[in-house]
Amino acid sequence: MEDEENISGKRIIYYDHEPAYQALRQKGESGWRSGGKSAPFNLYWNIFKACELLPPPKARVLDFGCGGGEFSLLLAQKGYQVIGIDYSRTAVQMAEENAKRARIKNVKFYCQDALKPDLKFSSFDAIFSIAVLHCLLGQDRMTYWNNAKKLLKKEGVLALATMVDFPKDKNWIKELKINKRTRTDALRHRYFASEKQIRAELESAGLEMLYFARRNDVKDKKGCDDLIIIAQK
């Protein structure tokens, strides 16, 4: 579809997270998940860590689509030198405030598009990305994979979590008006790629899959499985 493509290098915005973060801020929230509902960041960390594929602390790592920076802060607390980027200005402000509140210094946040990052290539030992891939549609998905690869040092690892396959919860499908054919919700801010498609994207980006697990214990209540991936450059 034409509106899902980059035309003349100019990105067509199909969904903008910024107004959503502004609304969250108005409600006094400090990150993507509202109502005090926190993502299972510790669980994600424990899964990644258990694979014994992550670089040791002090390594330079990137949180790609960091939102309010909660996972970036967890990584900083583990001793990594962390950079978090998100294209939502308000999310980045929240992340900076969260870091200040927690008095964590080994983390920096920048408002940047993961599809056009202004960061040095081959400069990260690891890239983490929680719940971002499923926000991308069309060709932007390959741009995301390719950019992650470019930003990694040789043998650096990309550790990510994303929703996979069509959700099972009928109420949620109805509530978000998820279209079975296009696999997106009506707002077009979630794309439910199949496991097969994600495997093909990873392969096409030329990343080596080190760990690939489908989990239903880290999902939210919406009945959509999570795919946890660790891939190497």
Ligand SMILES: C[S@@+](CC[C@H](N)C(=O)[O-])C[C@H]1O[C@@H](n2cnc3c(N)ncnc32)[C@H](O)[C@@H]1O
């Ligand atoms: C579901 S939220 C998850 C945020 C955070 N990783 C977390 O787990 O709380 C998806 C995030 O991806 C960010 N995002 C989506 N597309 C992006 C892009 N092209 N560049 C940078 N950030 C993006 C959104 O602004 C949002 O913060």
